[in-house]
Amino acid sequence: MKIRGRIFFFTLGLCSILFQTYLIREFLANYTVNSILLGYAIFIWMAGGTIGVLIGLGRLSTSSMYRYGFNLLSLTVLAGIVFLRLFPKFLGYYPGEIVPLTIKMGIGMISILPSAIISGLLFGNGYCIYQRQLSASKAYLLDIMGFAIGGIMSSVLIFPYIIPFDFFLVSIALLSIFSLLLFGSRLWIFSMLIIALSVTLAAMNVNKAISKLKWAPYEIKAETDSPYGRVTAIQQENQYSVYFNSQKHSTIPDRISSELTVHLPALQLESHDRVLVLGGNIEALSRELKKYDFRKIDYVAIDEELVSTYRELGESKEQDYTVHITDPRNFLRNTETTYDLIILPSVSYGLGISNRFYTNEFFELINKTLNPGGVFCFSLDTGGSYIPQSISMALKSVYNAVSSNFSNYQVIYTPDACFLCSHRAKPFDINPEYYTDRIRGMGITNSFFNPGYIGDILSPFRQTEFMARMESTDIGKSSNTDFRPITSIYAMLSSEELGGSFLSNMMLGISAKPALVFIFGLLGLLLLLVIPFTSHHKVPGFFDLSLITAAVSGFTVMFMELTALELFQSYYGSVYLYISFAIALFMVSNAIGLEIFGFYIRRFKPILPVLISQWVAISLIIMVGILTKLFTTFPDYYGILSIAIIVVSGFCGGMVFSASVETIVMHSPGRSPAFTYGSDLYGAGIAAMVVMPLLLPILGVNWALLLLGVLNSLILMLIFICIKLRVAG
Amino acid sequence: MIDRRKFIIRCAQCTSAITASTFLDLGAFIPGGAESAVAGLPRAEDLSHVEARHYRKLDELEVECGICPRKCRVSPLERGYCGTRENENGKYYTLVYSRPCSLNIDPIEKKPLFHFLPGTNAFSMATAGCNVNCKFCQNWNISQVRPEQVENYLLTPDDIARMAVSYDCPTIAYTYSEPVIFYEYMYDCSVKGHDNNVHSVAITGAYIMPEPLKELLDALDGVKVDLKAFSEDFYRDYVRGELQPVLDAIKIIHNQQKWLELVYLVIPTLNDKEDEMKRMCNWISRELSPDVPLHLTRFHPMYLMKNLPSTPRDTLFKLHEIAREAGLNYVYIGNVPGNKYEHTYCPQCGKILIERYGYRLGERNITDSRCKFCDTKIPGVWA
Secondary structure, three states: OHHHHHHHHHHHHHHHHHHHHHHHHHHHHHOOOOHHHHHHHHHHHHHHHHHHHHHHHOOOOOOOHHHHHHHHHHHHHHHHHHHHHHHHHHHOOOOOOOOOHHHHHHHHHHHHHHHHHHHHHHHHHHHHHHOOOOOHHHHHHHHHHHHHHHHHHHHHHHOOOOOHHHHHHHHHHHHHHHHHHHHOHHHHHHHHHHHHHHHHHHHOOHHHHHHHHHHOOOEEEEEEEEOOEEEEEEEEOOEEEEEEOOEEEEEEOOOHHHHHHHHHHHOOOOOOOEEEEEOOOHHHHHHHHOOOOOOEEEEEEOOHHHHHHHHHHOOOOOOOOEEEEOOHHHHHHHOOOOEEEEEEOOOOHHHOOHHHHOOHHHHHHHHHHEEEEEEEEEEEOOOOOOOOHHHHHHHHHHHHHHHOOOOEEEEEEOOOEEEEEEOOOOOOOOOHHHHHHHHHHHOOOOOOOOHHHHHHHOOHHHHHHHHHHHHHOOEOEOOOOOOOOHHHHHHHHOOOOOOOOHHHHHHHHOOHHHHHHHHHHHHHHHHHOOHHHHHHHOOOOHHHHHHHHHHHHHHHHHHHHHHHHHHHHHHHOOOHHHHHHHHHHHHHHHHHHHHHHHHHHOOOOOHHHHHHHHHHHHHHHHHHHHHHHHHHHOHHHHHHHHHHHHHHHHHHHHHHHHHHHHHHHHHOOOOHHHHHHHHHHHHHHHHHHHHHHHHHHHHHHHHHHHHHHHHHHHHHHHHHHHHHHHHHO | OOOHHHHHHHHHHHHHHHHHHOOOOOOOOOOOOOOOOOOOOOEOOOOOOEEOOOEEEOHHHOEEEOOOOOOOEEOOOOEOOOOOEEEEOOEEEEOOOOOOOEEEEEEHHHOOOOOEOOOOEEEEEEOOOOOOOOOOOOOHHHHOOOHHHOOOEOOOHHHHHHHHHHOOOOEEEEOOOOHHHHHHHHHHHHHHHHHOOOEEEEEEOOOOOHHHHHHHHOOOOEEEEEOOOOOHHHHHHHHOOOOHHHHHHHHHHHHOOOEEEEEEEEOOOOOOOHHHHHHHHHHHHHHHOOOOOEEEEEOOOOHHHOOOOOOOHHHHHHHHHHHHHOOOOOEEEEOOOOOHHHOEEOOOOOOEEEEEEOOEEEEEOEEOOEEOOOOOEOOOEOO
């Protein structure tokens, strides 16, 4: 029985991470990936888990749900995946049409929540069944271990090499067999049906059929899953459109954007020796670069599948450029080569990429790699004939970052904002005549960037307008940094989904203090929602605060984890394996915190562990906040800091969880400890929703962590007050 | 159960704690708004308050707008669909008069108008707002918002006419958003433009009622109409408008002998059917004239359709062939740099009349509105 319980919770953790990752990946692969949606998807999973735990501990505490749960989980995940892919079509959205944010959120809710609830329900119900054999901390620990191993498996073995849908079908069949072995023969009909279903779906190649239906009437030329998302190429006549996670990445053949991207900076150079291209459609860009006498073209991209797609569909078959598959940040940090020209092709704000490629720290890396007379060029969307307020603020924050890193810079409003950056003494000449003369002088033939269009592209009226706009946009000295990615919030507010909406206007119009009161008030209310569930303990005062402590702890831990991952990616790049390593490190730290502190606190009075754990957590958070402030000045070392935060947050999480559980166990044994798990999940879900889209860009890492310390101190004070009241009572 | 009193006390404790934490001086988190865009131009601090034209007063202080076929019935303090006209105690006001938000100097070929003063610049302007909701709008940042959501200049019709002269633009173009929604401003700018020898052209979807259109045409010199499709279904689903009133408006423009060019944005798989193209070209030939220029332009995905593919070149060339076969004399392909259908050809002798390299003109073979080679009359406003 004890072994069965252990296997149960371990498998639950394993399934949860695999299915959760797959569902969230599928959500992001079908809709635009931005921080709001990512946070929301995680929140749905966590909130669903909380609801499930509560139901599992309440109404279904004595049911035999745990026997059927794994099979039910498989079916809900399968339904969720199909729903995610096809529901917009069912609602009448054309393939490629932007689905409004509210509809996306509704679809996310319907497709992710049921699986999350069942997963939480299994924990709650399973805990009630196995509580005599396993403590809540042990169940949690086993769940975490399954989680960590599943996470590593999915990162190292599954997503990089296996088609996720095929893997999913195999895993639901295996899970059915596992359920049959673990819970006996009563399940055999149910299990056999699921095995038959997975075999049938695999035989019918349902994965392709769903994609075909999703993209109809367009014809799919190729579709592959990479660790970073889904690459789809559709064909019409002799033209291909390449999509990354359902967002248009490029068109083949492409003339207009590739000519602008290459010739605007390249014609500013006197000598053309080495060029570095960071992402984009290399086939189109290399065709333009070959019009110069570049001796060496280096191309850096993170997603091998995307590069292969461009190589396969591109016009040129020569491919005389060197491809480096890694994150551009890593490449820039490690390369010894310097370049005359570095090009960062235009990317959509919607991808949230502005967090990573337009920051002070990134520009510092560029500086290291740029020849003294070299030029670095990147473009940002402006909104066309009119620059909306949110975009002008985003541009200004990047403009500020550029101006503090380059001595010579110029923006060309094309109407994209093309930034030319350098340290050379000679100023950039952006007169139409200069470009016309150089193109003619060098004998370059272009379809678009030619004398026929240059007069309009470089219209002096438009340049004056843009510069006046930059001068007059007042965002103080704020610039986009890794520690405060302010551009991301402006980009989010100017997206097609939010631009001009009530939310966007409110966010842009609101001043600092009311904004903070609103955000923290909302957070407070969300956290207070835990209170009604504390009635379960029949002991008012102390225990309800333990649950709030758990919720705040979940919030704090997720907050720190996301912050750390953001910093980690900024320093080490978004390489899939590295991030998996970071998450595994978090899990291990969590388990260590849980075990060490759990063992330690069992020897003390019940009140003390909560107080000590909170005090230690607060000290660590504030210390890290101060350290982060220091490291802002020395960004060369913040990679270490990100790892430190991962370890600290994992450890704090384990420690506070263990303290809450052990304290509750001493006062109210039974189902109560599992409530702590639910509260912890809930707090973490809230953090997932607000940290990346709101708190980090608005507050920055330093202030966010210090405020987090204050929030935890308040909870500590509340616990003190409560204890005093009880003692007095 | 936890008692209510305790619950309220705890809520109050947490709220006051949270509020207290925000009184730390953390600096400005979401910094304030931007200032005027073009240096030296005055910025409007508020919206305009000029009485609208073409509306009808109804009972209980309601009004019915008569500018566009929506005929919005507007209650006091409410606005019409376009968001730029407001009912104030039974009087209807335009909020965007003298409040342009976007100004540019564009080649007239960019509008595109190929038979209207080729090779010149147009002083281009727009206010916020639109009376339709195209899912593929290229200027959604101004067309799909209300005027108070953008930064506006304060420029009277006199100012606009003077600016056009000072920037050496023989034409004012009302463009980017839908000029029908700033009807009064467009009309007055056109009148002031004429006083200063400046032409006026409207770049419009032509979703307008006949009466205001006829009045407006007295002040305009040319109109470019975006005919977005030739099916009511498309107009309903992707434009949130109707096709028939647009066709009626086009006929009125043509019948009032104002210079007219049509643009058809070809969106792959949505309005690129050969049959639809044939029907449209036949309608143009029959109801208007084979001499009305038709621009088939390539779709670059924008706004809510921004993840659709661009139009393949082959599709455009195929549709061009259909339009020529239907008897249209001047059919152009737009947004495909360097294609041979950027040039104007003589329908009689087939020689190049105006050679175009993007927005620049090469050889010009039109003299006194006639082909230099075969003396065929070429319709347009050439000088």
